[in-house]
Amino acid sequence: MTGSPDELAALLDGTGYLPDDGVATAAFLALRLGRPLFCEGEPGTGKTSLATALARALDLPLVRLQCHEGIDAAQALYEWDFPRQLLHLRALEAGANGGLDPAEAERSLYTERFLLARPLLRALRERCVLLVDEVDRADDEFEAFLLQVLDENAVTIPELGEVRAADPPLVVLTSNRTREVHDALKRRCLYHWLEHPGLAREVAILRRRLPGVGERLAGQVATAVQRLRQQDLLKPPGVAESLDWARALMALGRDELDAETAGRTLGAVLKYSEDTDRVRTQLDALLA
Template sequence: MHPEITRIQSMLEGQGYVADQALATSVYLAIQLRKPLLIEGAAGVGKTEVAKVMARALDTDLIRLQCYEGLDVTTSLYEWNYQRQLLHIRLQEHSDKPLEAKEREIFSEAFLLKRPLLAAITHHRPPVLLIDEVDRSDEEWESFLLEVLSDWQVTIPEIGTIRAQHIPYVVLTSNRTRELGDALRRRCLYLWIDYPALEKELAIVRRKIPGINADLAEQIATFMQLIRRTKLEKAPGIAETLDWSAALIALHRDHLDAEAVEQTIGVLFKHRDDADRVRSQWLDHLLRGVEEAGHEAHPLTQASVDRVADRVLPRR
């Protein structure tokens, strides 16, 4: 592995993020080439966390733009502070200044509310700009974003063109609720983050939940690997794995059984149909799989869990 990629991997892991070679390489290239990094994958697999960890590792600020349907230029770029402008106008009512001078004052940067995109462009050093869940935005806003990412400048009619002094490190995330345009994809480097393999998931649990019982950590990771093979509305991601681990510890559980799962099922599944389906169809098979995996040769591997899954899970 390239020594710089190894350094990036160590840097990310030093911030608590278990990064594989593909992720470390993508982050390294995004930093070196100053190209946006588009990360796709299911919800809860750690896409957003990449940007947060990058900011900490680079010792810079994180500026986050949360996308949603109806997001527009005003909300993402800038607004005028109308209340402050009105107050200033009232204070200047008896001033002898020419009208043009008064207008220049109230439409100056002092009255500008910088939203995430403008804040990133005008930052005093390169920040990490996280454009989260970009797939939730409209196609029209996506076109506007493409212009910003292409030129790193914006035009405010009352002020003029503002150019970036420092190009931000940009991370875009998408859950693929809609397909992004080819033009935006071509502008970015691309990374797909899948659900983690058992070894990685176990490493994440041990890193993020210090002091967790070793057997319980293995049982949790095994259960999660098995549950993702079942037919669910929304398979739990690594975020649910960590929440579930913390919940089991809070309940002083040191092993998995039907009662422990039932007590914490709302941590794992956010759809009623999924919870009901697990209770009625899958739970016995899953717990038997966890038990059988415990008898496999250690250290436990993904291959071991795959063999167990083939034995205990009904064919879908």
């Protein structure tokens, strides 16, 4: 347990993640109060990276549950390995010579040997950082199921009994706000909205994550990305795109960003043809 937000910020900094005061305080309170941390914001603001950095800073395993449309409890919690169960049953039948006890055979099928633990069950069994990524992509039914698991820190497997977390995980939920997550889930969490970093912090992130990048190139990339975010783009670039752009320029042996090179490498920072077409006509202003 860290003693203060500043101490946690220093630990996160040691992993290469540069938190602002708000992020460090929210993460510290989630740890201290034992509450899930609900992180919302635009794509590329470092929500997923925060969970990864927390796991590294606290020396805990990271268990990730990637949400998507149609995800259900079985995919998140556990499933039985039916092919192996079937092979086991056939082996029992072959060796029983007609004397197979049905009740004993059934009991042997539902043991840990055939249990496939999915992320939520794994997180209840060991102290970890549980990342529930892009929870806004799941449907209402899964959200209600998740709410129950987070409330109780326990699940019941009918064939085996209750599994309760001896040491509940640190839970980080992320949302890109493609839909509104229900208030019932948010009320059980500490909430933090993540903004894109300011210019100085983005330069610091580039210099930290890419030790070989020069100060001039890092400043030019960060400035250009900051200006791109102010435009009406289909997908404004996040920090990940800033890093990709700087890596691309370094791979080309560039130590500064000019209009010609920017035009050739826009695919590293913009992901829609409509955005690249629009920006190509404004490269001089972008780099001025």
